[in-house]
Amino acid sequence: MGIRFTSASSSRLGGRSTAGKGCLTVFFLVFLVMGAVFTLLILADAARVAEVWFWPEAECTVLSGSVEETGDDENPYTVAVVFEYQIDGRAYRGTNLTRSSSASSSYDTVRRAVDAYPPGTRTTCRVDPENPGEAVLECRLPWIALAGFLPLIFVAVGAGGIYGVWRSGGRAENGDVESISQRAKNGRGKKIELGIGLVFAAVGGGLTILLLVVPLVRLAQASTWVETPATVVGSVLRSWSTDDGTSYQADVLYEYSAGGRAWTSNRRDFFPFSSGDADGAEAVLARYPAGSMTVCFVDPADPTRSVLDRRLHAAYLIGLFPLIFLVVGAALATHALKRPSTTVPAAGSPTRPTDTPDAPGSLAPQVGPVGKLIGTILIAAFWNGIVSVFLWQIVLSFRRDDPEWFLCLFMTPFVLVGLGLVGGVVYYLLALANPRPQLTISPSSPRLGSRLRVEWAFTGKADRISRLEIVLEGHEKATYRRGTDTQTDREAFASFVVTDSPASWGVARGAGEVEIPADTMHSFASDHNAVVWAIHVHGDIPxxxxxxxxxxxxxxxPAPERVPA
Amino acid sequence: MTELRIEVDGGRHWFSPGATLSGRVVWRLEDDAEAIELRLFWFTSGKGTEDVAIIDSVRTDAAGRAGDQGFTFPLPDGPYSFSGSLITLTWALELVAIPHGTTERIEFVMAPTPVEVRLESLGRAPLGHGLNFNPSRDKR
Structure with missing residues (x-):
């Protein structure tokens, strides 16, 4: 290619067309409006709950309280309370514990609320100043407002998208030159990656605590609880529609005696999810038919706390899934913190800066054998974990003598990939026993046009290697988006053999030299593009x-003095 | 009529790493400019997502409708201008009128030789040879 000295008015012209901008604006507007509507609905609900804090207080007397069934399978129990209060000399009766629903799937939760207000209790209630007939016993914090953050993401995407479409900075119109320098990111990509990583880690950490740590701690606590006879007084299959189909819950209500009185509970175990599997729920009901005698486990320090099943079963392992989010989030955040900024790169944009670049230095592998094994295990666990959900449906269909053949066919390639990943885990597990190379290079950061000396030594049984090849390779690395995927392509542009030795030459230790041409490219790294130099060590083991x-x-x-003026 | 011009001393289009790039910018605009900014930067093109890095800039505030201004930029040691199968890295100067965004750009080569480094021309010729236990061998 010849010399370029161009006024770039003919290249990179124009931005999006007005029609294109209009379409994108409508697209992002849908996000913005939908997000705003849902945010407002949630905030209105939260405001309704919070409003009670500003209602005046009044003396009241609790007349009655009990646990009642709602008729709703998702939250079948609720508080039924009646209390009496007076406003301006006129008596009123209230029946609401809170302004939000007090219905729950947990009998224990509802029972504890009822027990807090035994008949005859004198307490205070909050009365609606505009409608004295409406009063509540408790003020609640409007936690539902936190759910408003979810639709706010849609609002941010919509508003950000519209801003991005219409912002004028540096965009060319009417055939003028479009500014390229305007697109310099000033480290914004790094901040976005760090932000996404921290959000992933926080969500993953929170869910891990909720779905794994809390159930396991409760299981450990329950191991010391006292075995107590119990009677099953209700055994009902609950079902309700969700976005993903129908959820099922085996609701087993049981009575037991502890601390001198009778208690009722429906806590079967500490597993935090209902089941999507009707057969599993039916099996539980079959184990606990109404009227049958069984045993439960009661906390001796607090007889209101009990559980029917304190065994650790496989379903609890679902709590491991959020760990993946935690690991991915932490990895993203770490990567962002370590990533060099492209705003003002150091000379040559070093990819591996060293303090003494002209002195010899030992090298660490990019990813060690343990890292490869852990990475493969995580990928295999994630892939096979998802596939296993569908496999379980297939197993259930065979058990019902109604095989889902289409699902079988559809899942076959996914299962094969999963098996391949398991094979990868075995491969890297075996590779842990391999001899490991240790490399020392001199200088530790060679210059273009200089010689590079590579010394190697193997730990472990190097005599198992039948042929050793060590190659210095330079390659381009380009990362780009295709649809929703991020892909990275690599293309080698230089390859220099340091050694290619059969075992008969002895490979346990040795040294070689290569000359790096002066007319090639030095190491370079930016956000999405890089020129990478690496030494590959390949040892054949039969x-x-x-x-x-x-x-x-x-x-x-090259050193500055060697560059032509 | 709007005119933005970047004039490099000596009409040079190639600079070795570490050299000094100097010249003059001229602007004639239809409206007053809040500022005129000259940016020294590089950008990538090709298969990867574009990266842009501003290395230095000179800003002239209250630039008015017309004027001229000299500039001098010391160039860094790298990255070189290069072109490969996947990536092309280009150095450029860009003159931007603020706030209208009217822009003029010139591109130049920053490399040890007057042409950008061509990666695909290097091939895979082995240059290595062994020492000690591994006598010199050229393969491939």
Whole structure:
């Protein structure tokens, strides 16, 4: 290619057309409006709950309280309370515990609320100043307002999208030159990655505590609870519609005696989810038919707390899933913090800056054998975990003698990939026993046009290697978006053999040199593009996973005095 | 009539790393400009998502409708202008009138030689040779 000195008025012209902008605006407007509507609905509900805090107080007397059934299978129990109060000399009766619903799927929760207000209790209630006939016993914090953050994401996407479509900064119109420098990010990508990583980690951490830590702690606590005879007084299959179909819950109501009085509860275990599987729920009901005698486990320190089943069963493992979000989020945040900014890159944009670039230095592999194993295990667990949900449906269909053949066919390639991943785990597990190369290079950051000396030594049984190849390779690395996926392409542009030795030459330790041409490209890294230099070590081991390690190095531009003026 | 012009001393279009880039910018606009900014930067093109990095800039506030201004930028050691199968990295100067956004740009080569580094021309010729236990061998 020849010399370029161009006025770029003919390249990179124009932005989006007005029609294109209009379509994108409508697209993002839908996000904005839907998000805003849902946010307002949630905030209105929260305001309704919070409003009670500003109602005046009045003396009241509780007349009665009990647990009642709602007729709604999702939240079948509610508080039925009656209290009396006077406003301006006139007596009123209230029946609301709170302004929001007090219905719950947990009998214990509702019973505790009822027990807090035994008949005859004198307390205070809050009365609506505009309608004295409406009063509540308790003020609640409007926690539902937190749910408003979810639709706010849609609002942010919609508003941000519209801003991005119409912002004029640097965009060309009418055939003028479009500014490229205006698109410099000033580290914004790094902040976005850090933000997404922290949100993932926070959500993953929160869900891990909720779905894994809390149930396991409760199981551990229940291991010391006292075994107590119980009678099953109700055994009902609850079902309700959800976005994903129908959910089922085996609602087993049981009575037991502890601390000198009788108690009722429906806590079967500490598993936090209802089941989507009617057969599983039916099986539980069959174990606990109404009227049958069984045993429950009661907390000796608090007889209101009991559970029917304190065993650790496989369903609790679902709490491991949020760990993936936690790990991915932490990895993203760590990557963002370590990532070099592209705003003002250091000379040559070093990929592996070292303090003493001209001195010899030892190298660490890009990803060690343990890292490869852990990475493969995580991917295999994630993939097979999702696939197993569908596999279980297939197993159930065979058990019902009604096989879902289409699902079988559809899932076959996914299962094969899952098996391949399991094979990958085995492969990297075996590779842990491989001899491991240790590399020392001199200088630790060579310059273009200089010689690079590579010394290697293997720990472990290097005599198992039948052939050793060490290659210095330079490659381009380009990351780009395709649809919703982020892809990275690599293209090698230089490859220099340091050694290619059969075992008969002895491979346990040795050294080699290569000359890096002066007319090639030094190491370079920006957000999405890089020129990477790396030393690949490949050792053939017959009938066993090969040694494959990659060590990235930094290749610097020539020293300034060697560059032609 | 709007005119933005970047004039590089000596009409040079190639600069070695670490050299000094100097010249003059001229602007004639239809409306007053709040400022005129000259930016030294590089950008990537090709298969990867575009990266842009501003290395230095000179801003002239209250630039008015017309004027001229000299500039001098010391160039860094890298990255070189290069072109490969996936990535092309280009150095450029851009003159931007603020706030209208009217822009003029010139591109130049920053590399040890007057042409950008061509990665695909390097091939895979082995240059290595062994020492000690591994005698010199050229393969491939």
């Amino acid at each position: 009938r066993w996973p090969d040694v494959n390690e990659t060590f990235e190095i930094e290749v610097r531009p």
